[in-house]
Amino acid sequence: MIALVIDCRTDDLGKAADFWGAAFGRDIVTRDQDGDGKYAELHTEPDEPFLLLQKVDHDPRVHLDIETDDLDAEVARLEALGATRVQFIKRWWVMQAPSGHRFCVVRQQPGKTGIDLNTWG
Template structure:
């Protein structure tokens, strides 16, 4: 058995300065940015809501979901059974594409309450 849930929304921002994308989305959503590094900005979302990340990318701007899980391989296999395809396997996450063409990532647990949360799905 493994567990998974929606970890967050990632706003992929092509070109420009990352700080301008962070500033826009922080102001638009009403959550200040409380963590940054060379590639990401993380907004201060309430603890009961998914994370919102702004990511500097080379591909066209888009929004994608991150699904957090305690077993990436099992979750990838489950999602493949639903019709998703693996786009790329990376060291710490797997990029997938839904049958609808939407990209998303399967990642290790991101939110600190993952193990104890009531809103995590358990899959056999």
């Protein structure tokens, strides 16, 4: 896992970042990670998953991001386990587990060198 993502249905992601930053005792790294106003990041240590806030139109929830160095292979592996593809967005897949939980499969992210990654042979 590379990120814990808090999906926020809000018109003001800055207010959500202020709340969650204070709730977790974390500084806000950026209020606009991609320049599109949809992502804010809270400070985490190098060996911790990213803590992101995402502005969404669906009901608020929390989801996980699974990081991979081979997007197609990881998506295929998860499909073989019973997950289904929901939607490709920007550069990642939104998927759904057999349990109904949504999660994302994302490409390797820079800056989290302390997290051990799975190695696929």
